[in-house]
Amino acid sequence: MVMDTAASSVPPQKLAGTGNITLHLHGHQAVFSELSYCYPLKLLSPRIAERAVAIAYVLSYGGGLVGGDRINLRTDVGSGARLLLLTQGSTKIFKQRVGLRASSVHPASADGERTIQVIDAAISADALLLLLPDPVTCFSDAFYNQKQTFRLEIGASIVLLDWITAGRVSRGEEWDFSRYCSINEVWVGDKRVARDAQLLEKQTQQSGSKFVPLRSLKDRLGHYSCYATLLLYGPLVVPTITTLAQRYASVQVYQQNVPPDFVWSLASLENGCVVRLAGKETELVKFWLRDSLKGLESVVGIDALRNAFV
Amino acid sequence: MDESTQSYILLLLADGNLPTGSFVASSGLESYVKHGFFTNSSSSSSTATAAQTNKAIVDFIQDSLGTYARSALPFVSDAHIAMSRHNSMTSGLEESLHRDSEASTLQQIKDLDFLYESMTLNEVTRRASKAQGVALLTLFSKGFSSPLMPHASPNTELSMSASLEHFVDHYKLIVRREEAPGHLPICWGILTATLGLSLDRSQHLHLFLHARSLLSAAIRLNILGPYAAQQVLLHVVRDVVAQHHNSCKDLRSGLSPGVRRQDGEEADDFDGPATTWPLGEILAARHDLQHSRIFNS
Numbered sequence: 001m002v003m004d005t006a007a008s009s010v011p012p013q014k015l016a017g018t019g020n021i022t023l024h025l026h027g028h029q030a031v032f033s034e035l036s037y038c039y040p041l042k043l044l045s046p047r048i049a050e051r052a053v054a055i056a057y058v059l060s061y062g063g064g065l066v067g068g069d070r071i072n073l074r075t076d077v078g079s080g081a082r083l084l085l086l087t088q089g090s091t092k093i094f095k096q097r098v099g100l101r102a103s104s105v106h107p108a109s110a111d112g113e114r115t116i117q118v119i120d121a122a123i124s125a126d127a128l129l130l131l132l133p134d135p136v137t138c139f140s141d142a143f144y145n146q147k148q149t150f151r152l153e154i155g156a157s158i159v160l161l162d163w164i165t166a167g168r169v170s171r172g173e174e175w176d177f178s179r180y181c182s183i184n185e186v187w188v189g190d191k192r193v194a195r196d197a198q199l200l201e202k203q204t205q206q207s208g209s210k211f212v213p214l215r216s217l218k219d220r221l222g223h224y225s226c227y228a229t230l231l232l233y234g235p236l237v238v239p240t241i242t243t244l245a246q247r248y249a250s251v252q253v254y255q256q257n258v259p260p261d262f263v264w265s266l267a268s269l270e271n272g273c274v275v276r277l278a279g280k281e282t283e284l285v286k287f288w289l290r291d292s293l294k295g296l297e298s299v300v301g302i303d304a305l306r307n308a309f310v
Numbered sequence: 311m312d313e314s315t316q317s318y319i320l321l322l323l324a325d326g327n328l329p330t331g332s333f334v335a336s337s338g339l340e341s342y343v344k345h346g347f348f349t350n351s352s353s354s355s356s357t358a359t360a361a362q363t364n365k366a367i368v369d370f371i372q373d374s375l376g377t378y379a380r381s382a383l384p385f386v387s388d389a390h391i392a393m394s395r396h397n398s399m400t401s402g403l404e405e406s407l408h409r410d411s412e413a414s415t416l417q418q419i420k421d422l423d424f425l426y427e428s429m430t431l432n433e434v435t436r437r438a439s440k441a442q443g444v445a446l447l448t449l450f451s452k453g454f455s456s457p458l459m460p461h462a463s464p465n466t467e468l469s470m471s472a473s474l475e476h477f478v479d480h481y482k483l484i485v486r487r488e489e490a491p492g493h494l495p496i497c498w499g500i501l502t503a504t505l506g507l508s509l510d511r512s513q514h515l516h517l518f519l520h521a522r523s524l525l526s527a528a529i530r531l532n533i534l535g536p537y538a539a540q541q542v543l544l545h546v547v548r549d550v551v552a553q554h555h556n557s558c559k560d561l562r563s564g565l566s567p568g569v570r571r572q573d574g575e576e577a578d579d580f581d582g583p584a585t586t587w588p589l590g591e592i593l594a595a596r597h598d599l600q601h602s603r604i605f606n607s
Contacts, residue, residue: 181584183584192424192425193428194428195428196429197381197429197582197583197585198588199585200588201586203557212368215373219369220373220586221587221588224589251599252599252601253341253344253345253601254600255344255346257346258346258349259345259347260345260346263345263592263593265591265596266595269431274431274432276591277592278588278589
């Protein structure tokens with residue numbers, strides 16, 4: 001692991017939670033020319049045999065993020081290289097620190113309650129980034145903002161998965177967090193091809209109406225306990241996109257009496273697609289993903305892909 | 311523009327018979343029903359059943375309007391503001407300066423239109439939004455421009471600036487040539503600003519029309535009677551519309567250069583347009599998979 005030594009002169013709070021991953025192709029080997037990180041972020045890279053492929057695990061100490069944590073990860077995937085970004089177990093977002101609330105006079109201390117994760121990834125031509133984390137699990141009262149930006153050169157490819165579960169359902173916490181906001185933006189050259197912005201927020205506004213009580217997150221989302229967005233783009237994943245699109249086109253919906261346990265949709269983009277999934281159980285969604293993304297084995301190898309969706 | 315003129319424009323725009331294409335859109339309601347989400351418990355009492363049905367449609371309106379307001383209203387606002395600014399800048403300017411201003415307004419509107427396109431990640435919704443958008447521009451140039459009269463043209467409070475009228479025609483042409491998508495929220499902002507309707511009224515009416523078209527769709531789908539729909543519209547929808555109008559009226563698309571914080575993050579990134587109902591997204595996208603369907607979306 002290479003620590004950024006120049007960083008020690010910068011105030012530590014500015015560096016907290018930052019990380020840098022730079023992957024390049026040397027001959028047939030994918031080599032990390034940089035893999036640095038600061039608490040509470042941790043990056044691990046297991047050795048794998050597959051040519052041109054590397055895996056990096058994005059971890060946090062304690063297996064989750066608390067209010068005030070700020071992750072800022074920059075990733076650069078060089079031409080020809082293939083990078084899998086994975087996590088180990090779902091990313092838990094713990095509740096806001098209540099103590100700070102009363103004293104939140106300054107905007108800075110208001111920020112202290114929030115958890116923010118920012119990922120900025122640059123992908124070169126002929127390179128591939130697979131971002132296949134475990135789902136985010138927001139605990140009761142958690143406040144989470146996430147922005148992921150993917151800057152692709154023409155000819156670059158990505159698969160990005162962004163998913164969330166209802167929470168610690170075993171503890172009776174079901175869609176009970178304060179806020180989850182996730183923005184995924186994909187640029188190809190200087191064109192924004194997709195901006196997916198999703199906001200799940202507890203409503204607090206007083207309506208004062210006897211007819212229309214506010215809809216809680218659970219009212220709105222509660223039929224399912226896991227929602228996922230999957231975006232595929234670029235030449236290396238065309239076979240997977242084609243297979244998915246054909247499968248989707250063959251679906252026929254007749255009148256149903258009860259909602260399905262699992263449901264998905266697909267929308268085509270030029271050179272890509274956006275898939276959305278919802279399942280009564282997280283396992284249903286995971287099973288679908290594992291099965292549907294099998295085709296990526298031919299791009300990154302069976303052994304590498306086996307590490308996703310475990 | 312005075313209050314009575316504003317009210318008069320509202321009367322025209324609220325007309326359910328305006329050819330805006332909303333008649334063929336159910337905004338995902340048909341698919342929602344088809345997938346078994348629109349349930350009314352099998353109660354023996356018909357009063358209880360009617361109450362369940364009303365609750366089911368109000369739930370759908372709340373969730374649908376919630377996600378629509380949060381994702382589309384910022385675009386209505388930005389388009390309206392860009393057009394109003396264009397109007398105030400060009401009034402009293404020379405012809406040559408008009409063109410500069412028009413080019414810059416055109417670019418702003420196109421940027422908004424393309425951003426909305428990139429955020430609408432669902433072919434069915436995109437299609438419905440574009441069809442209704444271009445219908446509004448056509449409605450304007452054919453139905454709301456000044457009529458021909460044997461003598462001098464009518465001089466009322468309503469007479470619009472020639473430069474705005476020209477802009478709408480021009481944008482319609484651009485959309486027809488497929489140089490811009492022509493999405494509904496942007497075209498609504500353009501149309502209402504050109505007619506002189508205030509931003510607040512434009513936002514409010516837009517949300518009201520969305521809710522009302524859901525009720526019309528419910529009637530055509532035979533899940534709600536026409537009288538029941540009127541009851542809901544009068545007694546319930548008003549609050550729902552006011553709620554979402556209030557919470558979204560100050561949101562902007564974020565396209566106008568935001569304040570960059572020290573860390574380089576756009577300050578308003580997380581306060582911009584967003585969808586709020588992932589289930590609605592999935593079901594709306596699955597509209598075309600239905601074996602038989604009566605709506606286009």
